[in-house]
Amino acid sequence: MTETIARAETLDTELDGTRLATALAQTWKTERGLWGALTTVDHKIIGRRYIVTAFVFLVLGGVLALLMRLQLAQPEARVLGPDRFNQVFTMHGANMMFLFAVPVMEAMGVYLVPLMVGTRNIAFPRLNAFSYWIFLAGGLLLWIAFALDMGPDVGWFAYVPLSGPQYAPGKRADIWAQMITFTELAALAVAVEIVVTVFKQRAPGMSLDRIPLFVWSMLVTSFVVIMAMPAIMVASTSLILDRLVGTHFFNPAEGGDVLLWQHLFWFFGHPEVYIIFLPAVGMVSTLIATFARRPIFGYLALVMALIATGILAFGLWVHHMFVTGLPRLGESFFTASSMAIAIPAGIQIFCWIATLWDGRPVFKTPLLFVIGFIVTFVIGGLTGVMVASVPFDTQVHDTYFVVAHFHYVLIGGAVFPLLGAVYYWFPKFTGRMMSERRGKWAFWLIFIGFHLTFFPMHILGLEGMPRRIYTYQPDLPWHGLNLFVSASALILAAGFLIFFIDAIISARSGNPAGDNPWDAPTLEWATSSPPPAYNFAHIPVVGSAYPLWDQPGSLNVASGLHSDRREIVITTITIAEPQARESSPQNSIWPLLTAITTTIMLIWSIFSPWAVVWGSIPVAITLIGWFWPSGTPEDEA
Amino acid sequence: MRMVVLLICIVTLGGCEREKRELRLDPPVAAALDKIALMQNRIAGAPPQVYFALDRPFETNAYNLSEGKRLYTWFGCKGCHGDGQGGIGPSFLDGWWYYGPEMVSIFASIRDGRPHGMPAFKNKMTTDEIWQLAGYVQTIGAYSAKTAAPSRNDDKQVRPSENRAPAAILFDQGPTPVHPDQGPTP
Numbered sequence: 081m082t083e084t085i086a087r088a089e090t091l092d093t094e095l096d097g098t099r100l101a102t103a104l105a106q107t108w109k110t111e112r113g114l115w116g117a118l119t120t121v122d123h124k125i126i127g128r129r130y131i132v133t134a135f136v137f138l139v140l141g142g143v144l145a146l147l148m149r150l151q152l153a154q155p156e157a158r159v160l161g162p163d164r165f166n167q168v169f170t171m172h173g174a175n176m177m178f179l180f181a182v183p184v185m186e187a188m189g190v191y192l193v194p195l196m197v198g199t200r201n202i203a204f205p206r207l208n209a210f211s212y213w214i215f216l217a218g219g220l221l222l223w224i225a226f227a228l229d230m231g232p233d234v235g236w237f238a239y240v241p242l243s244g245p246q247y248a249p250g251k252r253a254d255i256w257a258q259m260i261t262f263t264e265l266a267a268l269a270v271a272v273e274i275v276v277t278v279f280k281q282r283a284p285g286m287s288l289d290r291i292p293l294f295v296w297s298m299l300v301t302s303f304v305v306i307m308a309m310p311a312i313m314v315a316s317t318s319l320i321l322d323r324l325v326g327t328h329f330f331n332p333a334e335g336g337d338v339l340l341w342q343h344l345f346w347f348f349g350h351p352e353v354y355i356i357f358l359p360a361v362g363m364v365s366t367l368i369a370t371f372a373r374r375p376i377f378g379y380l381a382l383v384m385a386l387i388a389t390g391i392l393a394f395g396l397w398v399h400h401m402f403v404t405g406l407p408r409l410g411e412s413f414f415t416a417s418s419m420a421i422a423i424p425a426g427i428q429i430f431c432w433i434a435t436l437w438d439g440r441p442v443f444k445t446p447l448l449f450v451i452g453f454i455v456t457f458v459i460g461g462l463t464g465v466m467v468a469s470v471p472f473d474t475q476v477h478d479t480y481f482v483v484a485h486f487h488y489v490l491i492g493g494a495v496f497p498l499l500g501a502v503y504y505w506f507p508k509f510t511g512r513m514m515s516e517r518r519g520k521w522a523f524w525l526i527f528i529g530f531h532l533t534f535f536p537m538h539i540l541g542l543e544g545m546p547r548r549i550y551t552y553q554p555d556l557p558w559h560g561l562n563l564f565v566s567a568s569a570l571i572l573a574a575g576f577l578i579f580f581i582d583a584i585i586s587a588r589s590g591n592p593a594g595d596n597p598w599d600a601p602t603l604e605w606a607t608s609s610p611p612p613a614y615n616f617a618h619i620p621v622v623g624s625a626y627p628l629w630d631q632p633g634s635l636n637v638a639s640g641l642h643s644d645r646r647e648i649v650i651t652t653i654t655i656a657e658p659q660a661r662e663s664s665p666q667n668s669i670w671p672l673l674t675a676i677t678t679t680i681m682l683i684w685s686i687f688s689p690w691a692v693v694w695g696s697i698p699v700a701i702t703l704i705g706w707f708w709p710s711g712t713p714e715d716e717a
Numbered sequence: 718m719r720m721v722v723l724l725i726c727i728v729t730l731g732g733c734e735r736e737k738r739e740l741r742l743d744p745p746v747a748a749a750l751d752k753i754a755l756m757q758n759r760i761a762g763a764p765p766q767v768y769f770a771l772d773r774p775f776e777t778n779a780y781n782l783s784e785g786k787r788l789y790t791w792f793g794c795k796g797c798h799g800d801g802q803g804g805i806g807p808s809f810l811d812g813w814w815y816y817g818p819e820m821v822s823i824f825a826s827i828r829d830g831r832p833h834g835m836p837a838f839k840n841k842m843t844t845d846e847i848w849q850l851a852g853y854v855q856t857i858g859a860y861s862a863k864t865a866a867p868s869r870n871d872d873k874q875v876r877p878s879e880n881r882a883p884a885a886i887l888f889d890q891g892p893t894p895v896h897p898d899q900g901p902t903p
Binding site: 161162163228229230241244245246249250251252322323324325326328330331332333334687 | 735736737738740779780782783784864865867868869870871872873874877878880881
């Protein structure tokens with residue numbers, strides 16, 4: 081009985097503002113120092129870490145790109161030899177796709193989704209910590225291997241038989257395949273967390289039609305991850321088995337199939353493009369609404385377009401395989417489905433233009449990046465429709481035209497929105513504004529540098545320059561444009577340099593931002609910048625899709641949560657009615673230990689199949705430690 | 718901390734050697750590699766100094782071993798030795814090396830030929846090719862697998878791949894007992 085009374089005193093209805101804040105801060109805090117850093121399960125700390133790590137990989141991948149441009153600036157250059165060049169372009173692609181683009185998008189979701197849906201932590205926070213450590217281990221595996229002259233050299237999609245046992249000696253291809261396993265594991269973990277967070281932890285009142293568009297996009301992305309990633313994990317594991325124990329998944333002489341690899345890879349690889357692009361769609365929709373100063377035009381159409389893109393993403397992987405000799409019907413079908421993706425993309429573009437048209441746009445740096453995105457992405461989309469047609473694709477297959485196309489859609493479609501999003505949410509992450517002046521410099525250098533670098537590649541491709549060549553002869557008509565492209569790449573790099581300098585300077589000494597510097601409408605701006613460990617002192621109650629615009633000044637809040645243990649509100653999927661108080665796990669070292677044992681098992685299994693047997697024992701031990709009841713208040717469900 | 722740095726350096730060096738791809742040897746190095754010192758009976762002996770200076774690249778380097786495997790097919794070794802099971806020529810999988818398992822012996826067998834039908838390849842292959850092939854042949858008959866050894870080809874499977882130590886798996890002494898010189902176990 082006394083215990084019940086004591087518990088009742090910890091309810092947030094019984095405590096006044098400052099005492100509640102102190103109690104919550106105590107309950108949700110992350111210890112200072114190394115131990116705190118290793119044990120934290122705070123989605124903001126992990127998200128920030130994830131973002132910073134991914135940007136470090138962006139810099140490393142960018143350095144590789146510059147190396148390649150240096151090599152290709154003139155014919156018969158000797159900066160990189162053929163073997164090193166193979167490693168460098170493979171590392172560039174694999175690094176940018178698996179260690180930068182996907183993780184950074186997931187990381188933005190890890191940081192922002194719980195804030196935007198108004199909850200105190202992501203679902204499965206320990207899994208979240210585990211996910212980051214696994215991602216870091218995968219990245220280290222790839223880059224340390226590269227430093228040891230063991231970097232993969234078979235292209236970022238590692239086609240067999242080139243990557244198979246006969247033609248890829250040593251462990252280089254295995255490093256690639258196992259790095260995939262690491263990053264997919266990390267991505268799958270985050271995807272599951274985001275789906276559960278969005279479905280079950282939304283603030284009361286946030287019905288499906290009031291979910292912020294960025295959250296919608298992360299939800300659709302997470303489903304695409306859950307359905308696409310298993311294909312590549314099967315593929316990369318089969319590849320390792322073929323190479324290590326001599327199975328015959330991809331050996332035609334024993335009934336295996338070489339094309340099976342391409343199907344498995346692209347069944348993942350095409351949705352992968354949308355895993356990168358859909359979060360960007362959500363970012364753009366969020367930024368445009370804020371800076372056009374009006375609700376987004378066509379909310380329902382945009383959500384439908386997101387879902388349609390997510391579904392269509394699984395129906396067009398074969399367009400990567402047009403030159404493998406498909407039946408005519410197959411070619412026609414996948415041409416049609418590839419072109420169909422232009423419909424949801426077109427709907428999105430028109431909704432954004434309509435929003436800007438009808439609004440009163442404020443051209444701050446984030447919006448500049450959005451405009452840059454629209455221009456660049458439309459060009460990339462147009463060349464996409466071009467290569468979707470089989471005769472044209474046959475002509476430009478494996479040329480620089482394709483290189484130009486996918487850099488337009490990936491950098492244009494994802495990196496521009498991402499940089500805009502960083503400028504937009506930086507005040508929330510750090511409590512400080514980034515510089516408008518440096519931001520404009522960064523934008524214009526990146527935008528101009530990008531187009532000068534990549535547009536001429538279309539022409540080089542039409543002139544027949546194949547991708548992935550390490551040099552070319554002086555009598556070929558390519559060297560003028562190649563030199564121009566290499567010089568322009570320096571402008572692009574300068575833009576990124578300014579961006580990173582700005583981020584570092586602003587994080588230290590930028591102008592203090594306040595809670596809501598952009599006067600934005602979504603819930604993450606309802607708390608302080610940076611947010612406290614518990615995100616919200618009271619869980620907000622939402623009455624519209626734009627709560628901070630529609631209830632200016634004061635938000636309705638829910639009460640009745642305990643402050644002496646980590647507690648969150650569980651709501652129903654469709655209309656977000658409160659269902660239950662649920663505990664959220666405390667900090668723990670076990671995710672890190674589990675990540676370490678998993679890493680040992682996965683890397684060891686490149687060298688011996690017995691690693692799977694013996695290596696799983698420490699994994700099991702750490703997992704038991706992870707789930708062992710520790711007697712904390714959170715254990716009582 | 719110093720230990721960690723040292724460990725990283727060792728791993729780095731090991732990694733470099735194991736995965737390095739020497740596409741073309743320096744001519745002086747290749748010439749020096751030809752100077753093996755054989756015993757009188759042309760069995761066993763010492764490789765040249767440069768072989769050790771290069772850290773025994775034809776036994777431990779994955780690329781060289783895999784090139785050796787391709788040369789094994791390209792120079793028709795299969796015609797007499799099959800996929801290591803032997804045929805007209807001796808088997809590499811039966812646990813018995815007529816001239817010993819040392820690299821120099823295998824190198825000499827390929828370069829200079831042997832009695833009863835093994836032709837000399839010194840006018841058909843370069844010195845480093847012969848070394849690569851010798852390294853591969855030694856791998857076929859090795860009882861403990863090397864991680865650098867090649868894996869299966871995209872062909873019909875006739876025996877476990879080299880990195881699974883086929884000689885240990887398939888060892889069969891047959892109806893005749895082990896050669897007295899060989900000792901009780903392979």
